[in-house]
Amino acid sequence: xxxxxxxxxxxxxxxxxxxxxxxxxxxxxxxxxxxxxxxxxxxxxxxxxxxxxxxxxxxxxxxxxxxxxxxxxxxxxxxxxxxxxxxxxxxxxxxxxxxxxxxxxxxxxxxxxxxx
Amino acid sequence: xxxxxxxxxxxxxxxxxxxxxxxxxxxxxxxxxxxxxxxxxxxxxxxxxxxxxxxxxxxxxxxxxxxxxxxxxxxxxxxxxxxxxxxxxxxxxxxxxxxxxxxxxxxxxxxxxxxxxxxxxxxxxxxxxxxxxxxxxxxxxxxxxxxxxxxxxxxxxxxxxxxxxxxxxxxxxxxxxxxxxxxxxxxxxxxxxxxxxxxxxxxxxxxxxxxxxxxxxxxxxxxxxxxxxxxxxxxxxxxxxxxxxxxxxxxxxxxxxxxxxxxxxxxxxxxxxxxxxxxxxxxxxxxxxxxxxxxxxxxxxxxxxxxxxxxxxxxxxxxxxxxxxxxxxxxxxxxxxxxxxxxxxxxxxxxxxxxxxxxxxxxxxxxxxxxxxxxxxxxxxxxxxxxxxxxxxxxxxxxxxxxxxxxxxxxxxxxxxxxxxxxxxxxxxxxxxxxxxxxxxxxxxxxxxxxxxxxxxxxxxxxxxxxxxxxxxxxxxxxxxxxxxxxxxxxxxxxxxxxxxxxxxxxxxxxxxxxxxxxxxxxxxxxxxxxxxxxxxxxxxxxxxxxxxxxxxxxxxxxxxxxxxxx
Numbered sequence: 001x002x003x004x005x006x007x008x009x010x011x012x013x014x015x016x017x018x019x020x021x022x023x024x025x026x027x028x029x030x031x032x033x034x035x036x037x038x039x040x041x042x043x044x045x046x047x048x049x050x051x052x053x054x055x056x057x058x059x060x061x062x063x064x065x066x067x068x069x070x071x072x073x074x075x076x077x078x079x080x081x082x083x084x085x086x087x088x089x090x091x092x093x094x095x096x097x098x099x100x101x102x103x104x105x106x107x108x109x110x111x112x113x114x115x116x
Numbered sequence: 117x118x119x120x121x122x123x124x125x126x127x128x129x130x131x132x133x134x135x136x137x138x139x140x141x142x143x144x145x146x147x148x149x150x151x152x153x154x155x156x157x158x159x160x161x162x163x164x165x166x167x168x169x170x171x172x173x174x175x176x177x178x179x180x181x182x183x184x185x186x187x188x189x190x191x192x193x194x195x196x197x198x199x200x201x202x203x204x205x206x207x208x209x210x211x212x213x214x215x216x217x218x219x220x221x222x223x224x225x226x227x228x229x230x231x232x233x234x235x236x237x238x239x240x241x242x243x244x245x246x247x248x249x250x251x252x253x254x255x256x257x258x259x260x261x262x263x264x265x266x267x268x269x270x271x272x273x274x275x276x277x278x279x280x281x282x283x284x285x286x287x288x289x290x291x292x293x294x295x296x297x298x299x300x301x302x303x304x305x306x307x308x309x310x311x312x313x314x315x316x317x318x319x320x321x322x323x324x325x326x327x328x329x330x331x332x333x334x335x336x337x338x339x340x341x342x343x344x345x346x347x348x349x350x351x352x353x354x355x356x357x358x359x360x361x362x363x364x365x366x367x368x369x370x371x372x373x374x375x376x377x378x379x380x381x382x383x384x385x386x387x388x389x390x391x392x393x394x395x396x397x398x399x400x401x402x403x404x405x406x407x408x409x410x411x412x413x414x415x416x417x418x419x420x421x422x423x424x425x426x427x428x429x430x431x432x433x434x435x436x437x438x439x440x441x442x443x444x445x446x447x448x449x450x451x452x453x454x455x456x457x458x459x460x461x462x463x464x465x466x467x468x469x470x471x472x473x474x475x476x477x478x479x480x481x482x483x484x485x486x487x488x489x490x491x492x493x494x495x496x497x498x499x500x501x502x503x504x505x506x507x508x509x510x511x512x513x514x515x516x517x518x519x520x521x522x523x524x525x526x527x528x529x530x531x532x533x534x535x536x537x538x539x540x541x542x543x544x545x546x547x548x549x550x551x552x553x554x555x556x557x558x559x560x561x562x563x564x565x566x567x568x569x570x571x572x573x574x575x576x577x578x579x580x581x582x583x584x585x586x587x588x589x590x591x592x593x594x595x596x597x598x599x600x601x602x603x604x605x606x607x608x609x610x611x612x613x614x615x616x617x618x619x620x621x622x623x624x625x626x627x628x629x630x631x632x633x634x635x636x637x638x639x640x641x642x643x644x645x646x647x648x649x650x651x652x653x654x655x656x657x658x659x660x661x662x663x664x665x666x667x668x669x670x671x672x673x674x675x676x677x678x679x680x681x682x683x
């Protein structure tokens with residue numbers, strides 16, 4: 001029974017849209033995190049003096065701390081952005097896709113019974 | 117379980133919590149006024165710490181009693197029936213993640229090396245956004261009790277589950293031993309209790325929580341402990357910062373003035389001097405998080421993908437916040453602890469810190485908040501260990517009872533009662549193993565064990581898990597080859613590294629020059645899995661690839677996913 005539903009969901013263009021849109025956002029955000037984090041790690045590894053510099057002359061804030069704090073805050077904002085988007089837009093689309101598949105299934109069974 | 121009834125336990129728990137808090141306030145002075153337990157044997161018994169810890173234990177035992185009555189099915193035992201909310205699960209994940217090693221070790225690291233500690237914390241943190249973007253909803257949509265449910269979804273149940281169980285148990289055992297040894301030493305220091313006695317307390321309580329209360333009790337123990345840790349840490353940080361007029365600039369100026377590194381405190385130090393080591397550490401911490409069985413298991417305790425995503429949002433907020441609190445505490449400690457002869461052996465400022473480097477945060481608590489805050493933080497540290505070992509034991513027990521017993525040995529024909537019985541026996545067995553190994557390893561350097569646990573998780577669990585969710589080409593043969601290759605490679609590299617080869621086995625030179633194996637063992641696992649899968653053209657392999665289509669739909673939509681409760 002669920003195989004049939006899965007097949008109907010797969011055939012639904014809305015499902016393709018859901019997968020593409022959500023996948024694109026998720027991967028884009030993951031790449032942002034990877035690039036920024038490994039940029040920091042590589043700076044730590046290859047240019048440690050840059051990490052230890054003050055952001056401005058006379059400032060008590062160093063480049064490494066500023067960059068790290070930025071990552072904590074920025075990555076959390078990305079997290080919140082994704083959760084919000086997925087829990088509203090994408091979940092609504094998901095519900096639609098499942099509803100469509102179940103409704104189509106019910107209609108098929110209905111017409112099958114009528115024909116009999 | 118319906119929605120209305122699932123609310124009542126929560127309300128009850130809150131009532132229990134409030135009641136117990138009132139109890140703490142009353143019990144503390146009463147206990148403090150009583151005779152010092154065994155004071156003649158150990159002079160340094162800390163009454164505040166012990167009374168607050170006893171209050172925590174009584175509260176959690178009460179919750180376990182309450183949870184035991186609700187733990188009737190395997191679903192309740194493994195995943196609390198899927199009835200945990202996003203916020204609760206977020207707190208519990210944060211609790212699982214912020215171990216005693218985090219509180220004590222990272223504060224100490226900031227205190228001695230400054231920026232190295234901060235980069236560790238960032239590396240621990242960045243795993244979370246990745247888990248959210250790429251894994252959280254799929255974990256929830258595909259899994260039921262263990263992550264092997266996902267890796268074996270369309271592959272050979274017996275073989276793949278056996279492998280997942282073996283690597284899970286390896287991770288759990290190493291992590292458990294590291295926690296137990298740390299616990300024994302910490303408790304000896306903080307409470308003045310005997311090492312072996314401390315291990316029996318930790319192991320015994322863990323067995324009670326897990327065996328009787330299952331995931332419901334374990335989750336609440338985590339939540340309470342996370343709350344205590346966040347409050348205690350924040351309080352200590354605020355008190356410490358008040359010494360500096362709440363100004364970051366003042367802290368930095370005073371800290372760099374007294375620290376021997378000066379402003380170089382903010383430059384990466386010896387720990388990360390080797391570029392390969394730094395990158396490997398980043399890889400191990402980031403991807404290891406996404407392969408730790410007790411962390412993955414938490415995603416099965418919520419009702420749906422929505423709640424799974426929210427758990428990560430809350431968890432990362434708590435973890436990120438707390439890491440920055442730790443950083444500030446470490447900086448404040450440089451001035452407050454580092455210049456006070458009271459905290460150094462023989463009063464020699466700059467010499468050996470009393471109780472060792474890990475005690476920095478405890479000394480800071482004493483300096484800014486007196487014996488009461490010290491006692492509270494000590495109790496929190498003890499509670500933290502208890503909560504983390506319980507989560508680990510539960511993850512290990514489910515690998516034994518759900519994967520090995522129910523699916524591999526009984527081929528899915530085990531009754532719920534017998535599976536539940538096996539899981540309880542397994543929890544007790546793990547408790548005994550943990551106590552025994554803890555005693556055996558008392559005098560050993562166990563620092564490598566946490567690193568090894570992360571390394572194995574990143575190399576044996578993570579590659580197969582992520583490929584099973586994303587790559588249609590994965591086959592049983594590929595998963596087995598890659599998973600075992602990652603496991604063996606990670607273990608061998610750690611044995612050959614300085615931490616074991618030199619520190620434990622006593623050889624002069626390490627054969628593998630880095631601390632963390634993940635940079636090498638994880639890509640190897642990916643490579644082997646992919647190559648072997650592609651070479652596998654058997655009929656079963658073709659069927660497994662074809663089965664990806666339905667799995668993909670379920671992963672994306674959650675249709676057919678395990679519901680909030682089995683009945």
